[in-house]
Amino acid sequence: xxxxxxxxxxxxxxxxxxxxxxxxxxxxxxxxxxxxxxxxxxxxxxxxxxxxxxxxxxxxxxxxxxxxxxxxxxxxxxxxxxxxxxxxxxxxxxxxxxxxxxxxxxxxxxxxxxxxxxxxxxxxxxxxxxxxxxxxxxxxxxxxxxxxxxxxxxxxxxxxxxxxxxxxxxxxxxxxxxxxxxxxxxxxxxxxxxxxxxxxxxxxxxxxxxxxxxxxxxxxxxxxxxxxxxxxxxxxxxxxxxxxxxxxxxxxxxxxxxxxxxxxxxxxxxxxxxxxxxxxxxxxxxxxxxxxxxxxxxxxxxxxxxxxxxxxxxxxxxxxxxxxxxxxxxxxxxxxxxxxxxxxxxxxxxxxxxxxxxxxxxxxxxxxxxxxxxxxxxxxxxxxxxxxxxxxxxxxxxxxxxxxxxxxxxxxxxxxxxxxxxxxxxxxxxxxxxxxxxxxxxxxxxxxxxxxxxxxxxxxxxxxxxxxxxxxxxxxxxxxxxxxxxxxxxxxxxxxxxxxxxxxxxxxxxxxxxxxxxxxxxxxxxxxxxxxxxxxxxxxxxxxxxxxxxxxxxxxxxxxxxxxxxxxxxxxxxxxxxxxxxxxxxxxxxxxxxxxxxxxxxxxxxxxxxxxxxxxxxxxxxxxxxxxxxxxxxxxx
Amino acid sequence: xxxxxxxxxxxxxxxxxxxxxxxxxxxxxxxxxxxxxxxxxxxxxxxxxxxxxxxxxxxxxxxxxxxxxxxxxxxxxxxxxxxxxxxxxxxxxxxxxxxxxxxxxxxxxxxxxxxxxxxxxxxxxxxxxxxxxxxxxxxxxxxxxxxxxxxxxxxxxxxxxxxxxxxxxxxxxxxxxxxxxxxxxxxxxxxxxxxxxxxxxxxxxxxxx
Numbered sequence: 001x002x003x004x005x006x007x008x009x010x011x012x013x014x015x016x017x018x019x020x021x022x023x024x025x026x027x028x029x030x031x032x033x034x035x036x037x038x039x040x041x042x043x044x045x046x047x048x049x050x051x052x053x054x055x056x057x058x059x060x061x062x063x064x065x066x067x068x069x070x071x072x073x074x075x076x077x078x079x080x081x082x083x084x085x086x087x088x089x090x091x092x093x094x095x096x097x098x099x100x101x102x103x104x105x106x107x108x109x110x111x112x113x114x115x116x117x118x119x120x121x122x123x124x125x126x127x128x129x130x131x132x133x134x135x136x137x138x139x140x141x142x143x144x145x146x147x148x149x150x151x152x153x154x155x156x157x158x159x160x161x162x163x164x165x166x167x168x169x170x171x172x173x174x175x176x177x178x179x180x181x182x183x184x185x186x187x188x189x190x191x192x193x194x195x196x197x198x199x200x201x202x203x204x205x206x207x208x209x210x211x212x213x214x215x216x217x218x219x220x221x222x223x224x225x226x227x228x229x230x231x232x233x234x235x236x237x238x239x240x241x242x243x244x245x246x247x248x249x250x251x252x253x254x255x256x257x258x259x260x261x262x263x264x265x266x267x268x269x270x271x272x273x274x275x276x277x278x279x280x281x282x283x284x285x286x287x288x289x290x291x292x293x294x295x296x297x298x299x300x301x302x303x304x305x306x307x308x309x310x311x312x313x314x315x316x317x318x319x320x321x322x323x324x325x326x327x328x329x330x331x332x333x334x335x336x337x338x339x340x341x342x343x344x345x346x347x348x349x350x351x352x353x354x355x356x357x358x359x360x361x362x363x364x365x366x367x368x369x370x371x372x373x374x375x376x377x378x379x380x381x382x383x384x385x386x387x388x389x390x391x392x393x394x395x396x397x398x399x400x401x402x403x404x405x406x407x408x409x410x411x412x413x414x415x416x417x418x419x420x421x422x423x424x425x426x427x428x429x430x431x432x433x434x435x436x437x438x439x440x441x442x443x444x445x446x447x448x449x450x451x452x453x454x455x456x457x458x459x460x461x462x463x464x465x466x467x468x469x470x471x472x473x474x475x476x477x478x479x480x481x482x483x484x485x486x487x488x489x490x491x492x493x494x495x496x497x498x499x500x501x502x503x504x505x506x507x508x509x510x511x512x513x514x515x516x517x518x519x520x521x522x523x524x525x526x527x528x529x530x531x532x533x534x535x536x537x538x539x540x541x542x543x544x545x546x547x548x549x550x551x552x553x554x555x556x557x558x559x560x561x562x563x564x565x566x567x568x569x570x571x572x573x574x575x576x577x578x579x580x581x582x583x584x585x586x587x588x589x590x591x592x593x594x595x596x597x598x599x600x601x602x603x604x605x606x607x608x609x610x611x612x613x614x615x616x617x618x619x620x621x622x623x624x625x626x627x628x629x630x631x632x633x634x635x636x637x
Numbered sequence: 638x639x640x641x642x643x644x645x646x647x648x649x650x651x652x653x654x655x656x657x658x659x660x661x662x663x664x665x666x667x668x669x670x671x672x673x674x675x676x677x678x679x680x681x682x683x684x685x686x687x688x689x690x691x692x693x694x695x696x697x698x699x700x701x702x703x704x705x706x707x708x709x710x711x712x713x714x715x716x717x718x719x720x721x722x723x724x725x726x727x728x729x730x731x732x733x734x735x736x737x738x739x740x741x742x743x744x745x746x747x748x749x750x751x752x753x754x755x756x757x758x759x760x761x762x763x764x765x766x767x768x769x770x771x772x773x774x775x776x777x778x779x780x781x782x783x784x785x786x787x788x789x790x791x792x793x794x795x796x797x798x799x800x801x802x803x804x805x806x807x808x809x810x811x812x813x814x815x816x817x818x819x820x821x822x823x824x825x826x827x828x829x830x831x832x833x834x835x836x837x838x839x840x841x842x843x844x845x846x
Contacts (some may be wrong), residue, residue: 188689427711
C-alpha cells in the first residue's frame with residue numbers, strides 16, 4: 001500500500017471525493033458517555049466533527065416504530081422514554097444477566113427475560129417489542145461514526161482501531177470486537193485507552209520519560225504507566241477498575257438529590273424519575289467544575305419539576321468515597337512498573353471526569369505532582385487511536401512502535417482447582433510460555449485443559465476462558481506422559497493455547513474465543529481479592545497442592561505394589577509400606593512442609609522400583625526403547 | 638534477522654540462545670543501558686504491528702521473533718534470571734518454587750538442597766516482618782527491606798565473581814541463587830505488606846537483585 005496515499009488526502013474538513021484513495025483508517029473512542037472518531041491527515045491526528053461537535057453522546061433510542069436514534073437527540077428522548085433509550089451501554093459489554101451492572105438499583109432499563117445460562121444481557125426496547133444486546137447498541141453508535149468518517153473521507157473505511165479500557169477482560173474485548181463487526185467495520189486492533197492517550201501525547205508534545213496515564217471516564221477507571229523514549233511507547237504496567245467512573249459520581253449525587261426530595265434511593269423503581277434525577281445530577285456536577293455552587297432542577301415526567309442547591313464542597317464530599325477507590329490500583333500499577341511515584345516524569349489526565357477540580361487535586365495528592373491536561377481529555381484517546389490506525393494501515397512510520405502488555409494473568413487449572421499462571425499480568429505482548437505437565441493417575445488417557453484468567457490462586461476465583469481436551473494417550477503409569485502446553489498471546493492480546501504429548505506426538509490447540517458473561521465476578525474484584533487474601537491463598541494453595549500430590553503418589557504407589565509385585569526386590573515392600581503410612585499421617589495434618597517431606601521420603605524408597613516399572617511399561621508402549629533414550633528425546637525439546 | 642534483500646523477518650531459530658537473540662556475548666556481565674537500547678531497536682524492526690498488512694508467513698515470523706525477543710529480554714534484563722539462565726545452559730537447573738505440575742517428577746531436575754542456616758535466617762526475618770506489620774511499624778519494615786536488599790546485593794556480587802572465575806564456579810553460583818530466591822520472595826512479601834500499611838502511594842525503588 002503506498003504510504004503517500006495517506007498524506008494525499010484533502011485539506012482537513014474538505015470532503016474527499018477520489019474513490020480509489022486508500023488509507024482511510026480511523027481511530028474510534030467508543031466511550032461510556034461520548035464516542036468520537038479521528039483520522040490522521042497530513043501527519044496530524046484530528047477528530048472528525050459533525051455540526052461542530054466531535055462528541056457523539058453514546059446514547060441510543062429505539063422507538064416503537066422501529067426507528068433508531070443515536071446521539072444528542074437520543075439523549076433528549078431519554079427523559080420521555082427512559083426504557084427505550086440506552087445510555088452507558090459500555091458498562092454492559094461482555095456482561096451476563098446476573099452481573100452486577102444488570103442488577104444494580106437506580107436503573108432506568110428494562111431487561112428482556114433471559115433463558116437460564118444465557119451469557120448475554122438483553123435490553124427490552126421499542127416499547128418492549130425488541131430485545132437488543134449491548135453489542136447491537138454499540139454497533140448502532142459505531143454506524144453513526146462510520147457514516148461520519150465515510151462522508152468526510154469520501155469512501156469506505158480501510159480499517160479501524162477501537163479503544164477499550166486497559167482493564168477490560170477478554171469477554172469485554174470480544175464483545176467490543178463483535179460490535180465493530182456488526183457495524184460492518186474491519187477492526188484492525190483494539191487499543192487500550194491510556195496507551196492511546198500516551199501515543200497522542202508522545203507524538204504531539206514530543207514527551208519523553210515515564211508517565212502515568214490517569215483515565216477516569218464515564219464508566220471505567222484505568223491507570224497505566226508508560227515509558228516514552230525515542231519513538232518507543234512501552235507500557236510498563238496497567239490496572240484499574242472496569243466499573244468505576246463519572247457515572248458513579250452521578251449516582252452519588254443523584255442519591256443525595258433523592259434524599260433531599262424525600263424519595264427512596266431507587267426512586268421508587270420509577271424509571272422516569274431515575275433518569276431525570278441522574279440527568280440533574282450530571283448537569284449539576286458539570287456546572288460545579290467552574291462554579292462553587294449551583295442550582296439544580298429535576299424535570300419530572302409528570303411535567304412538574306423540583307429544584308435545589310448543591311455546593312462544590314457538598315459534591316466533593318459525595319464523590320470522595322468513590323474517588324478513593326482509584327488509590328489501590330494506582331499504587332499497584334506503580335509497584336508493578338518497578339518504580340516509585342517520584343520517579344514519574346508526569347501524570348496525563350484522560351476522560352471527562354478528570355475535568356472536576358476534586359479529581360485534579362486528588363491526582364495531584366496521589367502522585368505528588370500537578371497533572372497534565374494539555375490535550376483535551378475528551379479527545380485525546382480518539383486522537384491516539386487514529387495514530388495507531390495510521391501505523392497499522394500504512395506501516396508509514398518506522399520510527400514509532402507501541403509495546404503493550406497483558407492486563408490480567410493467564411493460566412491453567414491444575415488438580416485440586418489450583419490456577420497455575422503461565423503468563424503473568426503486565427508481560428509485554430506478543431509473548432509466550434511453555435510448561436510441561438504430567439499425568440495424575442495411572443492409565444490416564446487424556447488431559448482436560450481449562451484456561452483461566454485472573455490473579456487469584458484458585459480457579460473458582462478466576463474467569464474461565466476456554467476448555468479443551470487432548471485424548472488418545474496410551475495407558476501408562478501416572479507421571480509418565482509429558483504434556484507440553486504452549487501459550488501464545490499475539491500483539492492483539494488474543495491468546496492461543498496448544499498442547500502436545502511428547503511421547504505420542506498427539507496435539508490439540510485452540511484460539512481462545514471466550515464466551516462473555518461466564519462469571520459475574522468483576523476482574524478488579526478478583527485482583528483486589530488476590531491482594532487481600534494473598535496470605536490465605538498461598539497457604540491454602542500450598543496445602544491443596546501437596547495434598548493432591550500426596551494423593552496421587554499414594555494411589556500410584558498402591559497400584560504399583562499390586563500390579564508389579566514381581567518387580568520388587570527384597571525388603572523393598574516393607575520400606576515402601578512404611579513410607580505410605582508416613583505420608584498418610586502427614587496428609588491428615590495441615591502442614592504442607594510435612595507432607596512435602598513425607599512425599600520425598602516415599603519417593604526415595606520407591607524410586608528404584610518406579611524406574612523398573614517404567615522401563616517395563618515403556619517396553620510395551622514405546623516398542624522397546626529404553627527409558628534413557630526416551631528421556632533424551634524429552635530433554636532435547 | 639531481517640533478510641538483506643527483501644527486508645522480511647526470517648523465521649526464528651528455536652535453538653538460538655537468548656544472548657544470540659540480542660547478538661551479545663554469552664556472559665553474565667551485561668551493559669544494562671545497551672541491552673535496553675538493543676531491545677528497543679530490535680522491537681522497532683520485528684514488532685507485528687509493522688507487518689499488520691503483510692502476508693501470513695511474514696506475520697507469523699514477526700510474531701515468533703517478537704515473542705522470542707520479549708522472552709529473552711525478560712530473562713536477560715534481570716541479573717538473577719540471567720544467572721539462572723546461564724546455569725541452565727550449562728545443564729544446571731536451579732528450579733522453580735512453583736511446586737505444581739512439576740515437570741521434574743521423574744528426576745530430570747535435581748532440586749538443590751536448601752541449607753538449614755538459610756531457612757533459619759529467613760524464618761527469623763519473617764517473624765520480624767510479621768511483628769512490624771502487626772504493630773504497623775513502617776520504619777522497622779523499611780529497615781528489614783533495606784537489610785535484606787543489602788544481603789541480596791552481597792550475594793549477587795558473589796554470583797558475578799563466580800562467573801568471572803575461570804572456569805566459572807557453577808556449583809557455588811547455584812547455591813547462591815538458592816539464597817537469592819529466598820531473599821527475593823521475602824522482599825516481595827515485605828513490600829506487599831509495607832504498601833498495605835503505607836497511606837500514600839510509594840514505589841519499591843531500585844532492586845538490588
